[in-house]
Amino acid sequence: MSEKQAGGRGIQSIEVGGALLQALAAAGRPLALKDLALAAGMTAAKAHPYLVSFSRLGLVEQTSEGAPYALGPFARSLGLISLQQDAPLQRASAELAGLAQALDMTVGLATWTEQGPIVLRVAEPPGPVHLSLKLGAVLSLSQSASGQVLSAAIGWDGVAALWQRAEPTLTEAEVKARLAAVRRQGWARSDESLVPGVSALAVALGTLGATPLRLAFVALAPREWMDARLPGVVQALQQAAQRCAPAAS
Amino acid sequence: MSEKQAGGRGIQSIEVGGALLQALAAAGRPLALKDLALAAGMTAAKAHPYLVSFSRLGLVEQTSEGAPYALGPFARSLGLISLQQDAPLQRASAELAGLAQALDMTVGLATWTEQGPIVLRVAEPPGPVHLSLKLGAVLSLSQSASGQVLSAAIGWDGVAALWQRAEPTLTEAEVKARLAAVRRQGWARSDESLVPGVSALAVALGTLGATPLRLAFVALAPREWMDARLPGVVQALQQAAQRCAPAAS
Numbered sequence: 203m204s205e206k207q208a209g210g211r212g213i214q215s216i217e218v219g220g221a222l223l224q225a226l227a228a229a230g231r232p233l234a235l236k237d238l239a240l241a242a243g244m245t246a247a248k249a250h251p252y253l254v255s256f257s258r259l260g261l262v263e264q265t266s267e268g269a270p271y272a273l274g275p276f277a278r279s280l281g282l283i284s285l286q287q288d289a290p291l292q293r294a295s296a297e298l299a300g301l302a303q304a305l306d307m308t309v310g311l312a313t314w315t316e317q318g319p320i321v322l323r324v325a326e327p328p329g330p331v332h333l334s335l336k337l338g339a340v341l342s343l344s345q346s347a348s349g350q351v352l353s354a355a356i357g358w359d360g361v362a363a364l365w366q367r368a369e370p371t372l373t374e375a376e377v378k379a380r381l382a383a384v385r386r387q388g389w390a391r392s393d394e395s396l397v398p399g400v401s402a403l404a405v406a407l408g409t410l411g412a413t414p415l416r417l418a419f420v421a422l423a424p425r426e427w428m429d430a431r432l433p434g435v436v437q438a439l440q441q442a443a444q445r446c447a448p449a450a451s
Numbered sequence: 452m453s454e455k456q457a458g459g460r461g462i463q464s465i466e467v468g469g470a471l472l473q474a475l476a477a478a479g480r481p482l483a484l485k486d487l488a489l490a491a492g493m494t495a496a497k498a499h500p501y502l503v504s505f506s507r508l509g510l511v512e513q514t515s516e517g518a519p520y521a522l523g524p525f526a527r528s529l530g531l532i533s534l535q536q537d538a539p540l541q542r543a544s545a546e547l548a549g550l551a552q553a554l555d556m557t558v559g560l561a562t563w564t565e566q567g568p569i570v571l572r573v574a575e576p577p578g579p580v581h582l583s584l585k586l587g588a589v590l591s592l593s594q595s596a597s598g599q600v601l602s603a604a605i606g607w608d609g610v611a612a613l614w615q616r617a618e619p620t621l622t623e624a625e626v627k628a629r630l631a632a633v634r635r636q637g638w639a640r641s642d643e644s645l646v647p648g649v650s651a652l653a654v655a656l657g658t659l660g661a662t663p664l665r666l667a668f669v670a671l672a673p674r675e676w677m678d679a680r681l682p683g684v685v686q687a688l689q690q691a692a693q694r695c696a697p698a699a700s
Binding site for chain 2: 210211212213214215216217219220223224227230231232238250251252254255256258259261263265266272273274275276277278279280281282283284285286287288295313314315317320322323337338340410411413416
């Protein structure tokens with residue numbers, strides 16, 4: 203989360219409790235009360251009544267009394283409903299099949315989460331043999347093409363916590379320099395990070411007003427094939443990205 | 452949300468604020484401050500500071516000052532992360548391709564949200580011509596096979612609010628009788644509710660301890676084809692559902 207201060211007076215306990223949801227989302231797995239409280243910077247005694255209320259709402263759940271806290275069914279509903287409401291996402295999904303056909307490559311749509319980029323949609327080319335991309339997979343923040351272009355699009359403030367956890371040996375200046383280079387170039391490529399011999403090329407979808415769309419197109423191909431067709435693939439992804447963003451409302 | 456009282460002392464403002472998130476999720480579209488406050492049963496003046504804090508967390512967002520409130524990027528993250536953590540869902544997804552191949556039908560996986568059943572995964576049969584099911588589509592609560600089996604699996608307390616909104620002319624007793632009939636039968640079928648001449652058959656995935664899994668398999672076929680193969684389709688979906696649930700942890 204960025205530290206942006208939305209205007210006006212808030213409710214302190216919403217923000218205190220929200221830190222528990224953020225910590226649970228960032229962990230990416232169920233956490234015991236004491237670990238969850240620690241991750242959110244509070245005591246277990248302070249965290250517990252918030253978790254009782256979140257359980258009543260369905261935002262968190264335990265499979266049994268004393269079991270670790272997981273995200274609950276209402277958390278899933280919020281996500282699915284927000285995906286449906288997202289106009290740029292609907293437009294980007296509609297571009298995917300055409301991109302896969304035109305490039306004769308597997309093309310995916312990745313989105314940003316508290317854990318890093320996640321594969322949200324996949325379209326495969328018409329031929330009998332093609333590379334695959336797993337729906338719901340979490341991609342590497344620093345090694346995947348999607349991780350790099352999404353980080354560059356969102357900017358340091360929005361990605362700092364995740365980078366510091368994933369790449370503790372990199373300094374803030376080093377990461378900022380890498381992201382600035384990706385932003386100038388307008389695309390990122392990764393070789394070998396998924397499968398030996400396979401290249402991925404990603405382009406971020408731009409912004410809606412001042413807000414980055416947190417979506418990226420990614421194309422997959424054998425490395426030699428990507429080498430030979432790089433400018434055409436970049437251009438096709440960038441043109442599709444431009445078609446998705448401008449009419450956003 | 453059911454009114455289940457998770458044990459222990461909660462935080463009142465989490466539950467007051469949670470009503471705003473529930474109202475926004477149930478609406479399924481962005482809402483202006485006054486409409487959102489009304490839907491949650493509070494005044495705009497009371498709702499506003501909660502929304503300020505939810506905006507800081509990224510649970511809600513506005514495209515500009517004064518614009519309607521939509522679910523925000525952190526709401527999306529929560530949903531995607533909870534989907535990844537869900538062991539029964541991962542097992543059910545792994546069954547889909549085999550079901551589509553064995554039945555030679557399009558098979559989908561629907562899940563329950565505050566708006567009703569949503570199509571979460573789809574697998575298509577190998578042949579060149581097949582029916583399709585749209586990822587992310589919201590299915591009818593009362594007319595779709597998935598809506599009926601999921602409502603029956605979750606039970607009246609968990610679905611009452613949605614049924615009362617979707618089918619205001621049905622009494623509680625009428626809905627309960629329909630759900631009890633579906634529960635006894637173990638599957639539901641809908642004809643014509645999606646496309647004329649097309650039948651859908653759905654089976655819910657059972658429970659994890661006392662908690663319904665909120666997932667259903669659905670198979671699609673032309674009506675005559677479904678008529679001819681009904682027992683085999685029911686059996687295949689029920690066997691796949693049984694493979695998903697028991698090892699749940």
